[in-house]
Amino acid sequence: MTTSVIAKGIVPRISRGVGGRSRVALAVGGTLILAWAVIALFWPHLAPYDPVHQDPLHRFAPPGPGHWLGTDQFGRDTLSRMLAGARPVLQVAPLATALGTLAGTVVGLVAGTFGGLVDEVVMRVLDAIVVFPTIIAAVLFVALSGRSVTAVVLVIAASFTTIVARSVRAATLVEREKAYVEAARLRGERSWSLMLREILPNVTTTVLVEATSRFGDAIFAAATLSFLGLGQPPGSPEWGASVSDNRTWLQIAPWTVLAPALAIASLVVATALVADALRSRWEAP
């Protein structure tokens, strides 16, 4: 019976050690992400106003009592829209990241493990996809399928698949040449078994690092697509769309742009902090 090399401690790459700076980064980033996650779940209880409610008598009200982050051109409360905007982005980013990482891992593993013609075909297809700009692909896809969360998730996941697949393939090619894989092959393990039982556990770090990095990218991509009008239907308090809709008012009502822009920035920075900290932890010698 074959025994996993992980069980034998042959690949002790994941370190338990983590520096003080990483711990701070992890704590700060994690807290911010957790806070936004809580807001995404419970914003209806936290927002002072209905985020789509219009109050024509208080258009462009500056921040102050009643509207702590002011109002926009329709008299909608900026704070409420910022809080409600957390949900769309935190619906899209985890889903797109998970889907893209899963698909990329499968593709990368298959290409790296089987090599030869399979590798050649898969890599040429990936090359073809990579040269096609993500935004143009998104525009085409959303134009064909209509605006929806599903469309945005699929577009982002597709772009991540190519990136993750390349990284996983590279890691697989390295692992494939190692002695424990050769030993397993000599024991008569078939390629599928080699891939799933021997190589996959040893490229997990690569997959996790990719996933954490892609999560931040997914947030930014979701915001970008909604900025371009490819996100949810009009009226949604999506952060990207809010920046786009209000950029004209930057001169007279900067709060309408700054609030959603800072929300995007805080979440992207938080995921970057967490990703860096985890990468340090996992990849430490």
Next chain:
Amino acid sequence: MDMHSQNLLDRRRFLAGSGVAGLLALVAACSGGAGTSTGASSQQSATGSLPATSKRGGTLRAGSPPPPTAVDPITMYDGTAIAIVQLVADYLIWLDKDFTLVPRLAERWETPDGGKTWSFALRHGVVFSDGTPLDAETVKASFDRLLDPDNKSAALSAFDTVLAKGGVAVKDPSTVVFTLERAFSDFPYLVSAGNYNTLILKKDYAGDFTKKPIGTGPFLLQSYDPSKGATLVRNPKYWEQGKPYLDGVEIKFYADDQADLLALQGGDVDTQILSRPALVSPLKGAGDIAIDQVKSTGFIALTLRTDQAPFDRKEVRQAVAYALDRPGVNATTYDGIGALGNDHLFAALFPAAPTDLPQRAKDPAKVAALLAAAGVSKLSFPLTFDPPSKDYALTVQSQLKEVGIEVTLDQRTSADFYGGDQEKDTPWLFTKANLVGWAGRAVPSQFIIPMVKSKAVWNGSKYANPALDAAATAYDAATTDADRKAQAEIIAKALNDDVPVIISVWSGNVRAYNGKKFTGVQAHPASYVDFTSVSAL
């Protein structure tokens, strides 16, 4: 069909056959009765005197969206193409910002027989930019071209049942005579800029305007790139002495409203061809931006299908009408510069507008009662629209939500919204509820005939009311103010009560410009451009 409705002149399309009103002249025409000449009294000064603080020279840079189709005076329907052509070519009559008819290539006009025949005396000494003199044969050729169905001019619908092919004749080299199908006292509007395709072009014009841009207008089209813009220089042969003051105009294309406005804010352009009130008005006085504004007769129609549930019940349509806070719509969509609508097609600017119909206002109790009477416990419906109507759609959704009516927004591209077959599936005529931007019109008939008469070509509500049809026909034939008002009242009451379309606000229009660098830039009810009086500071 339409374009930038907020501006009267829609960004993408202008309801074909439109004509924007010239109401003061309409008053004159109506009160004076048949045979009244309206031209000479309002003729502009041709001195071309420059304001004391201004100077000659300079180039005005204007931002605008790229035209979706070819810049062809015969077929054009979008605001940018219309603006470019208006700078190069001219009309018999100009429609001014205050709705007056201003003589241009025609110096005066008259009807000897109560509106059945009209003769127009042409201005002497006008030459095209290539030196060809303007004469009556040229004017006849221009209208013959528009009246030929093969040329598919947007002007045709305005002439429908009024002027047919063969109805234009040359009396002498400087007089053109129009013989109409029926008496029509508002005819001068149909040959004015209000019917924007009626530009006077050379007899041999062959549809290649951007390659051979020959006109009698104040500027010459020097270059045109469909993706970048247009460059125009002063026409030294322009008939109005001393004008224009500018050396040239440069039009730059921007893909959307915001990019256009940001270019103005950033100093890349000096004015806009199509300014959106809700977007531009709040910036008045911010930095160098100045804004000119006017009233207009355009609107965004909330059209309800009267032949489909739930809007086949009059009570449901009325409930939606009573759910709207009209001053709120005016504030969010037109920054408050529009005028409240009352769900009929007579703007207060139209002389025949009824004055005794109570203004409809938001009434949640009435909404509940009407829905209960219709047996509708929970009303929800999709609202289809294109991007220029987005602000209006968001406001409708928010306001109806307050009274428990759920609206799902269905935004389409303009190409999709106005695409498809007008006989069976185009969204703007066949969806359950939609928003259509209607450009301003010179006379209410230009709304009534295509929009709400039974089986009319653009009757998106599928409304049919024989009494209204009869009143509309009688309104057109009326020759006195009293007759018109009587028929207008019948039409307005029917529309107000039946609510096939909800007209909550009549739009206003604006034009933003750099007030520190230029003066004389004016808004226009239809976003038309007349830069002859613009000068640098």
